Amino acid sequence: MPGQDGCDAAARQVLERQMREITYEQATLEAIQEEFRRDPKTVHLSTDLAAELQREFGPDRIRVTPIAENNFVGAAIGLAGSGFRTVANLRMATFGFVALDQFMNHAAKITYMFGGQAKFPILYRMTVGAGISAAAEHSISPYSMYMNVPGLKIILPTTPYDAKGLLKTALRENNPVISFEHVLLGGMKGEVPEEEYFVPFGQAKIRRAGSDVTVVAFAKMAYDALEAAEDLAKEGIALEVIDPRTLAPLDRETILQSVRKTGRLVVVDEACQTCGVAGEIIASVTADKETFGKLKAHPARVCGLDLPIPFSPPMEKFVIPDKAKIVKAVKAIM
Amino acid sequence: MTVTEIRKLCLHQLAAMAYKSKVARQGRYSFNAVNGRYPLELDKKTLIDLYTTMLTIRRFEERAYSEWSAGNLFGFVHSYIGQEAIATGVCAHLTKKDRIVSNHRGHGHCIAKGADMKKMMAEIYGKKTGYCKGKGGSMHIADFSIGMLGADGIVGAGLPIATGAAFAAQLEKSGSVAAVFFGDGACNEGEFHEALNLAGIWKLPLLFVCENNQYGVNTPASYAMSAKDITRIPEAYHIKNNVVYGNDVEVVYKAAEEAIALLRNGDGPYFLECQTYRWHKHFLSKALEDLRPQDELESWKRKCPVVAFETKLLQKGVLTGADLESINETVKARIEDACKFAVDSPYPQPQDALEDVYSA
Numbered sequence: 001m002p003g004q005d006g007c008d009a010a011a012r013q014v015l016e017r018q019m020r021e022i023t024y025e026q027a028t029l030e031a032i033q034e035e036f037r038r039d040p041k042t043v044h045l046s047t048d049l050a051a052e053l054q055r056e057f058g059p060d061r062i063r064v065t066p067i068a069e070n071n072f073v074g075a076a077i078g079l080a081g082s083g084f085r086t087v088a089n090l091r092m093a094t095f096g097f098v099a100l101d102q103f104m105n106h107a108a109k110i111t112y113m114f115g116g117q118a119k120f121p122i123l124y125r126m127t128v129g130a131g132i133s134a135a136a137e138h139s140i141s142p143y144s145m146y147m148n149v150p151g152l153k154i155i156l157p158t159t160p161y162d163a164k165g166l167l168k169t170a171l172r173e174n175n176p177v178i179s180f181e182h183v184l185l186g187g188m189k190g191e192v193p194e195e196e197y198f199v200p201f202g203q204a205k206i207r208r209a210g211s212d213v214t215v216v217a218f219a220k221m222a223y224d225a226l227e228a229a230e231d232l233a234k235e236g237i238a239l240e241v242i243d244p245r246t247l248a249p250l251d252r253e254t255i256l257q258s259v260r261k262t263g264r265l266v267v268v269d270e271a272c273q274t275c276g277v278a279g280e281i282i283a284s285v286t287a288d289k290e291t292f293g294k295l296k297a298h299p300a301r302v303c304g305l306d307l308p309i310p311f312s313p314p315m316e317k318f319v320i321p322d323k324a325k326i327v328k329a330v331k332a333i334m
Numbered sequence: 335m336t337v338t339e340i341r342k343l344c345l346h347q348l349a350a351m352a353y354k355s356k357v358a359r360q361g362r363y364s365f366n367a368v369n370g371r372y373p374l375e376l377d378k379k380t381l382i383d384l385y386t387t388m389l390t391i392r393r394f395e396e397r398a399y400s401e402w403s404a405g406n407l408f409g410f411v412h413s414y415i416g417q418e419a420i421a422t423g424v425c426a427h428l429t430k431k432d433r434i435v436s437n438h439r440g441h442g443h444c445i446a447k448g449a450d451m452k453k454m455m456a457e458i459y460g461k462k463t464g465y466c467k468g469k470g471g472s473m474h475i476a477d478f479s480i481g482m483l484g485a486d487g488i489v490g491a492g493l494p495i496a497t498g499a500a501f502a503a504q505l506e507k508s509g510s511v512a513a514v515f516f517g518d519g520a521c522n523e524g525e526f527h528e529a530l531n532l533a534g535i536w537k538l539p540l541l542f543v544c545e546n547n548q549y550g551v552n553t554p555a556s557y558a559m560s561a562k563d564i565t566r567i568p569e570a571y572h573i574k575n576n577v578v579y580g581n582d583v584e585v586v587y588k589a590a591e592e593a594i595a596l597l598r599n600g601d602g603p604y605f606l607e608c609q610t611y612r613w614h615k616h617f618l619s620k621a622l623e624d625l626r627p628q629d630e631l632e633s634w635k636r637k638c639p640v641v642a643f644e645t646k647l648l649q650k651g652v653l654t655g656a657d658l659e660s661i662n663e664t665v666k667a668r669i670e671d672a673c674k675f676a677v678d679s680p681y682p683q684p685q686d687a688l689e690d691v692y693s694a
Contacts (some may be wrong), residue, residue, distance in 0.1 A: 043505070060505060066535065071494040071528035078498020081483045082433055084505065086498075101525070105488050106495065114476040115466035115483055116690035150691055174693040325574075 046089035073099035081126035096214035108151035119174035141271035161188035165199030202249035210238030217268035263296035273303035297333035413443035413614040419639035421446035423586025440485030451672035461679035490523030500540035518551030568605035580608025
């Protein structure tokens with residue numbers, strides 16, 4: 001029976017279901033729950049109790065580990081080599097450095113070094129990003145360091161929808177995956193369908209289409225870039241905002257196609273500029289003959305300053321990119 | 335540190351060994367070759383199997399050495415000669431469902447666990463037919479199909495990985511266990527302590543096999559380790575432990591038997607220190623200097639685990655000279671086959687380097 005909006009009850013139900021909004025954090029939890037229900041040979045390791053998971057899956061599979069990151073990052077490798085899939089939550093990327101031996105020497109290399117004999121299905125999770133006055137150690141965004149070590153897959157979900165879909169894909173992967181999740185996005189709400197879905201790795205999302213400037217921005221920076229796009233649209237400058245969503249693999253093709261169209265590129269990354277992913281993207285664009293020939297201006301980057309993140313809010317805000325810095329960078333190449 | 339200082343420390347090392355002998359005399363060792371309490375209660379088949387495995391490791395390593403000396407091998411080769419009794423005595427109790435994690439000195443662990451020597455030798459040669467298709471080499475041999483989860487080049491790094499393998503065994507509830515092999519050098523790594531702690535609190539079915547060959551490259555354990563008696567470390571973690579003379583395969587066999595029975599019974603983890611000595615330098619090298627005292631090395635060569643066991647088998651009448659010759663011939667032929675397979679196999683194509691970064 002059609003209602004006033006022209007939808008019948010069933011259609012409205014579908015619409016409402018599709019419109020369901022949950023937080024980014026809830027979305028990641030759902031991904032793990034769904035996959036743990038499907039596959040009993042899955043375990044979860046974290047230094048804090050994942051209470052909701054343990055209530056459902058029990059203390060055997062949902063384990064609290066001592067604060068010994070190198071150990072449980074390595075244990076996940078041993079579990080994988082023994083036929084179990086592990087989710088290991090390190091909480092913050094700063095703690096990931098404690099486990100670099102196992103990440104860099106082992107997780108990244110075992111598949112290759114042993115000639116592809118075994119599969120290593122592991123999902124490592126850690127938060128990145130500044131903005132909560134957590135000071136230098138706890139605010140770092142070190143994903144480009146991991147990109148420099150072949151063998152890891154790296155995801156950087158921006159929306160609750162992507163968080164769930166990318167984690168679902170990660171939980172079907174047969175390789176070590178690191179999910180870097182921005183600390184300011186956990187409580188952010190967004191549309192997440194109840195139906196099962198997956199977001200594939202290596203497919204960038206064009207968050208806003210435009211013809212004048214390609215802006216590549218990750219995680220929280222994608223939101224800042226979208227705000228900048230709103231402002232600049234009023235001045236007649238149309239930004240195309242691209243969110244790569246995964247860094248390894250990185251969807252260079254979508255970026256190249258966009259730049260061939262717009263002729264201008266700004267890359268926005270909260271991480272420090274030197275040896276960062278922004279530089280890598282710009283190099284990919286300028287090293288591509290066809291795209292280089294279509295550039296109307298030099299590519300630009302808007303990155304975190306090459307500094308440890310300071311504690312006090314005025315200084316913290318100063319060192320990381322924001323809408324104003326993006327607007328300024330775009331105008332400078334117009 | 336200077337060479338003189340190292341040599342001086344080696345004397346301290348001997349003092350520490352004397353202390354250990356004292357401990358042994360007080361009954362710390364379960365079975366001690368020094369005081370002559372050989373068990374020799376094993377059945378003939380077991381004795382022959384142990385001998386054959388030990389001899390196979392010895393001959394394989396001798397061949398690796400001669401191939402290296404002839405300039406046929408690339409990269410780092412870490413010889414297991416001198417330590418054969420340990421891998422042999424421990425792995426004799428393990429099935430394919432039990433998992434082990436090895437280290438840079440891993441050939442012996444592979445052979446004792448039942449790896450295919452053809453694929454091993456081919457890997458050491460860098461051939462396409464090797465276990466890792468030539469991507470790993472001597473230091474990174476693995477065979478997941480027999481529960482050999484690989485050798486790592488980072489001292490101590492196998493320990494966290496082994497806790498995962500042992501956790502898997504615990505979850506499987508099938509009575510299978512995991513074992514990890516490491517040296518005295520690894521005991522000073524943080525990963526060692528993290529793994530002991532985790533294994534302890536989760537009661538993992540994990541056998542820690544410390545092959546105490548007394549040196550990290552040229553640095554004596556007596557210098558590098560504050561705890562002079564290694565087993566006091568697991569003791570502090572409330573982990574059952576034992577220290578044995580690692581050059582007697584029967585001693586290691588019996589100690590491992592006792593330990594693994596506890597693990598299968600859900601009464602893990604367990605720490606087994608086996609005292610031994612490596613005959614070669616840290617890795618085969620013309621450039622690397624061996625700073626260990628020559629008389630110390632010679633005295634341990636006189637305690638050769640293979641010769642000692644062979645002599646005993648003859649003396650006790652378990653085997654005749656003809657039996658030994660026959661076993662030797664068989665082993666020699668297998669090594670020859672392995673080497674021929676490696677030599678005859680093709681090298682990988684350069685572009686094979688592009689494969690296996692990720693699993694499908």
